[in-house]
Amino acid sequence: MDRGLNPAAIDAAPAGAGGVTRTLRRRPILSRPLFETLPAAVAPRVQPSLERRHLWERRFRRRLDFTDTVSVTVAVAAATVVEAGPGADLADLAGPARIGAFVIAAWMVLLWLARTREPSVLGAGSAEYKRIGHATGLAFGVLSTVFILAQLPGLRAQVIVALPFGLVTLVFSRWMWRKWLIHERERGECVSRVIVAGSRDDVEYVIEKLVNDPHHAYHVIGATTTESLTEPIDIDGRQYPVIGSIRSTAAFGRTSGADAIVVASTPDDDRDFVRRLGWELEGTAAELVLCNRLTDVAGPRLSLRPLDGLPLVQVKIPEFEGGIHAIKRGMDVVLSMLALVPILLVTPLIAVAIKLDSPGPVLFHQLRVGRDGRQFWMVKFRTMGVDAERRRDALHAQNQGAGPLFKLKRDPRVTRVGAVLRKFSIDELPQFVNVLRGDMSIVGPRPPLPAEVTRYDGTVYRRLYIKPGITGLWQISGRSDLSWEESVRLDLRYVENWSIATDVMIMWRTARVMIAPKGAY
Incomplete structure (x- = not known):
């Protein structure tokens, strides 16, 4: 018997009109029982190693869900109270509270849609913060559009109060969780x-x-x-x-x-x-x-472009002029003007300390090389005796600096006040004047001496493609403790991959390094 056919399905139908006999109909049957499956067609099941990873990722995301909800709710609640005004009763709060609930829902949905809790960005720092910023901006952009089209009142306080307060709170909570995650990973957990x-x-x-x-x-x-x-x-x-x-x-x-x-x-x-x-x-x-x-090519320069099943990795070639550089210059001007106000207030106290400690001028001017090889006079608070340059040759044999740099961990030319100023980078505060004049940027490569530049070879000249900075990757990564090769590599990485977000991150980390200095001497 043919196992592929069902004999009961062979149906000899009676002749129809015109004596034409109907065609025999054969009904196929399954050659295997219904509960059997082909082994090759079974989808792969999650193994213990993958389940273990998913477990800690889910736990961590739940914690982020909770703190994100608290941050957004507190920010929106503060804006709701401001909108209702002082002395408002429950009836006055009802309207702003409904608007606040709508804002919370929209904000949380955008945080989810922007994948701010994606495993690939957990603990990643700037990438995670940028997604939070994009989600927050998009959420309030959508809300503003809806409120304008529907002619609804009550969003102004949310934009003025909830947006900045909530964004800062969100980033701060994520930063705290990032520190916790790095600590756990140092213990071998969540890796x-x-x-x-x-x-x-x-x-x-x-x-x-x-x-x-x-x-x-x-x-x-x-x-x-x-x-x-x-x-x-x-x-x-x-x-x-x-x-x-x-x-x-x-x-x-x-x-x-x-x-x-x-x-x-x-x-x-x-x-x-x-x-x-x-x-x-x-x-x-x-x-x-x-x-x-692709050594030292950062994320913003990389993008993936699928082409008919072929994933193409695109690398953006750096540009050294244009709109983004104008924005950087504008940020330098604004921040340097703001920084010079408190600097001018503390300068008399620093000047008195320098004068009492050793004779000589308060400020020290030194020739440095800036963008495109142009030289400029960099200004700092004086940290050495006035005869420091003359004594350098005698100390050259004790040089502990990397490459063409001259550094001594215990430099006898440094004064007592100067050692304190150097340790906390206070001696570099007058360089904000150089930033305002356009010689330097707040963030950039280390400003080299002319003698160092004459010893450059090959790609090291690329450090001079943009303005030198008061701080940079070299400052937050160990400063004088770095080798010459590592210092050059960090500067070149910054030159080719810098962004506004990177500058903000470096400024933030510089503030921390000033409090807990490393490699400053």
Whole structure:
């Protein structure tokens, strides 16, 4: 009997009109019972490693949900009280309260739509804060449009009070949670357990970057390589095991409990390796990270453009003039004018301290090199004796500075007051005058001496493509404790990737460094 046919379905129908006989109808039946399935068609199920990661992510998002709701509600409630006015009773608060509830709902929805609690930005800092800013701005933009079109009153207090207060509160709460998350990651909690795959050289490069990540988001548990070598990879005295071949990455990921795979490079003879690896990791890992060697190219310059299934990574070429630079200059002028007011108030006290400590002028002028190689006189509070330049040659053999820099941790030329001024960067406050004049920017590369510039080679000249700054990545990353190569790398990274958001972040971190100085001498 044909198992694909049902004999009962063979129906010999009587002849119809004209004596034409109806065609026999065969009804197919299932060759397998209904409860059986094809193994290859079963969707991958979540493995314990992936569930463990999802668990801490959900817990963290719930905490963010709670603090975001509290921040928004408090800000809107304050605006509601302001709108109702002093001495308002419950009846007076009813109308503003309804508007406030509408604002809270819209604000929270936009925070969700903007993916401000996405795992990819948790603890990321500026990326997370920018999403919060965009969501807040869009929420009040939509609300303003709706209220204007519907001719509804009562939004003014929300815009004036709730928007700035709520935005500051949201960013501050996220900053606190970020500090908590970094602390947990330092303890080995809330991290991605990572296997790095690729050629041995590329794997070593990627592991070094991951283990030095200040956010501690990745915990490397091993590596798979294209070579047959199995010796552990040594990074800063710590060894990371090579657990097998790159073609067995997915299998090792399942057995080792990894929830993320970082592909440093792919086999030369297998162009479908990444796609196949992604399929094999379904249900096991939360993310597949592809690395490239675009060194020091920051996120704002990178964008992904899918083209018929081909993901193209676009890198924006830096520009050194235009509208964004005009905005930077405007911000420099406004902030330097605001900063000079308190600086002028404390200058007499600093001047008296400098004069009492050692004879000589209060201010120290030094020739520095600015944008496009133009020289200018940089002004600082004097921190050394008046004969400091003459004594430099005698101290040259004790130089502890990196590269062409001349630095001494215990420089005998520094006065007692000068040591205090240097430690807390107070000696650099007069440089806001240089900013106002246009010689410098608040944030930028370190302003070099002419003697340093004459020793530049190759790409180091790129530091002079934009104005030097009072502060910069070098200042918040260790200052004089940095090697020459690291100092140059930080300056070049800033030159090529700076943004207004980056400048604000550096200013904020500079204030913290001034309170707890590191590498200042």
